[in-house]
Amino acid sequence: MTESPVGLRIFARRTLLLAAVLILAGLVLAAVLLSTDNPVVLLSIFSTRFLGIFIEAVPFLLLGTLVSGLLEVFVRPEDIARYVPRRALPATLVGTLMGFAFPVCECGVVPVVRRLFHKGLPMSVGVTFLLAAPVMNPIVLASTIAAFGFGPVLIGRFVITLVVAGGVGLVFAFGARPQEILQPQSLMPVMGGGTDVCPTPAPRPGLWSGFHQAFEHAIDEFFEMGRDLIIGSLLAAAMQTLISQEVLLALGRGPVVSVLVMQVLAFVLSVCSTVDAFLALAFVGTFTGGSILAFLTFGPMVDIKSTLMFLGVFKRKTVLYLILLPLLMTLLIGIWTNLNVNL
Amino acid sequence: MEAAEHLHEHDHNHEHGVPVQEILKTALLIGLGLYFVVLIATGSLTNYINVRFSWLSYVAALIFLLLGATSAVRLMQSRRHDHHPHEHQHDHDPEHGSISWAALAVIAVPLVLGTLIPSRPLGAAAVDSELSANNIGGDVTAAFNIPPEQRNILDWVRALNAAEDPATLNGQTVDVVGFVYRGEAYTSDQFLVARFTISCCVADAVAIGLPVAWPEDLPLDAWVRVRGQFVPGDFQGETRPVIQPTRVELVEQPEHPYLYP
Structure with missing residues (x-):
């Protein structure tokens, strides 16, 4: 093997990032050149729209990274795994709600789940937690309320996540053994120094050095997730500013097409679940309610970033299930919502 | 490795x-x-x-x-x-x-x-196609509890939407601040005194406005204070209350450029 998974992942991410930036720049340039409006005015509107999303979203992103850093340093997944029931049904239910005790977004959830599996957490709970945690946590709750208020979108987001994550978890509860699902290294005991297996927990740090470590962790995470937030916000602002309302409505009004478009967008943008609600806002006027819900539920479960991380933990076939099951379930729920509920 | x-x-x-x-x-x-x-x-x-x-x-x-x-x-x-x-x-x-x-x-x-890039709020150039004011949320009927001369553009739009017959608002005193917006099909003696409303951030901005009958030329996007009263009028082929101003003056951009539903 010439390419290690880590090298390959870094390479794939950088290529994707570069491609995204280039496509975005090309689209913006083409739209500005084709538009009859004054480019300076367009740039000013674009800048206001972009900064609006960024300024509203970034506090939640920062809080998320801080919480993640504090968890990383002070709390062990094992502390929580101890209280998980062993029977499939109650365990799966606990898995869906565990995110409230252990708030991680989709970027942080995979390493945590790997560590939980290592500690013997049942497969179904792990898979459920993996899919549910990016939404089922207090920071996402707060940002979704800030964006949409207390209403159907908020309730829909949490209920759909509960149903889909719990459903997929139960599929795994009754149909799978860990050896068939996990990559061998996720099953094996710790190997010192390896980066792709669970590391040896360091001794718990003191309060002061613990805070310092948590902040350093938050810095690293901010630069990674901030990048995705900014690319996502640039795209949303460009879309609002440069693409005409008629084109958007043509895409966004179809009960099926709109859901598929928003799912692809959620997958490609890979915006952290703590702030994706603010991006979804940009689509509310033009896209169907079901497609907004699909964006807010499918995106946190599966996107480019989490798929690449899944591949480090699960076998390929499992990763396929982890993508396809939530995709189909949120697609069907999104279409059903469009046909039956007036959001 | x-x-x-x-x-x-x-x-x-x-x-x-x-x-x-x-x-x-x-x-x-x-x-x-x-x-x-x-x-x-x-x-x-x-x-x-x-x-x-x-x-x-x-x-x-x-x-x-x-x-x-x-x-x-x-x-x-x-x-x-x-x-x-x-x-x-x-x-x-x-x-x-x-x-x-x-x-x-x-x-x-x-x-x-x-x-x-100088920081500017969304203005007339950011208004997309025709203004639709039908999806304004919030407590629509509360607008009636505000005295007419204290209602802002959002309150008026709510009142117009909520009234069984908008014509009942004719004769009421209007005193609002907004920016000047002119659609392509507008006649030269009318403009819209408009505002953006936002609930969260500019990503959800919605433009709303009230038609004004005013023969003098005003620069697009300028902030104006319009004082007058609603009279029966014709706007874009629709008979509806239109502001007949006694006074239109240019003003500074307000501290809060957006209205919050």
Whole structure:
């Protein structure tokens, strides 16, 4: 093997990032050149729209990274795994709600789940937690309320996540053994120094050095997730500013097409679940309610970033299930919502 | 093999003595913190988000500056210890900490746009196609409890939507502030005194407006105070109350350019 998974992942991410930036720049340039409006005015509107999303979203992103850093340093997944029931049904239910005790977004959830599996957490709970945690946590709750208020979108987001994550978890509860699902290294005991297996927990740090470590962790995470937030916000602002309302409505009004478009967008943008609600806002006027819900539920479960991380933990076939099951379930729920509920 | 590559990635910054990426990261964090401080201090924060959420920007400024300070401390320690920068184990994703130059450039985008492009609220040029005022949420009937001369554009739009017969509002006194918007099909003696409403941030901005019958030419996008009363009129082929002003004056942009439903 010439390419290690880590090298390959870094390479794939950088290529994707570069491609995204280039496509975005090309689209913006083409739209500005084709538009009859004054480019300076367009740039000013674009800048206001972009900064609006960024300024509203970034506090939640920062809080998320801080919480993640504090968890990383002070709390062990094992502390929580101890209280998980062993029977499939109650365990799966606990898995869906565990995110409230252990708030991680989709970027942080995979390493945590790997560590939980290592500690013997049942497969179904792990898979459920993996899919549910990016939404089922207090920071996402707060940002979704800030964006949409207390209403159907908020309730829909949490209920759909509960149903889909719990459903997929139960599929795994009754149909799978860990050896068939996990990559061998996720099953094996710790190997010192390896980066792709669970590391040896360091001794718990003191309060002061613990805070310092948590902040350093938050810095690293901010630069990674901030990048995705900014690319996502640039795209949303460009879309609002440069693409005409008629084109958007043509895409966004179809009960099926709109859901598929928003799912692809959620997958490609890979915006952290703590702030994706603010991006979804940009689509509310033009896209169907079901497609907004699909964006807010499918995106946190599966996107480019989490798929690449899944591949480090699960076998390929499992990763396929982890993508396809939530995709189909949120697609069907999104279409059903469009046909039956007036959001 | 993986471990070796990880180490290589991590040491990359320190190979040339000066950890340029670390310096840039520190500068970006402090810069973003200061940007938020400036937004708050100058009041231009209200160009972007609902004032209800401005406390979040205080939080952001604080966290950015704290992270910037942490990063600066890390930088100084790593220079002091030279090639032994980290005592503790980084046990998270290997890509953390070693990000590409492209990613750093992306993080700089908000700072660049925020400082180079003058901060302006959305105005007439951002109004997309025809104004639709039907999806304004909130307590629609509450608008009737406000005395007419104190209603803003949002209150009026709600009152017009909620009234069984909008014509009942004719004769009421109007005193509103908004920007001048003119659609392509408008006749030369009419314009819309318009505002954007936002519930969260400009991503959900919706433009609303009231038709005004006024023969004098006003610059597009200018902020105006319109005083007068509603009279029966014709606007875009529809018979509806139209403002017949006694006075239209140019005013400063209000402190809060958007209305909050």
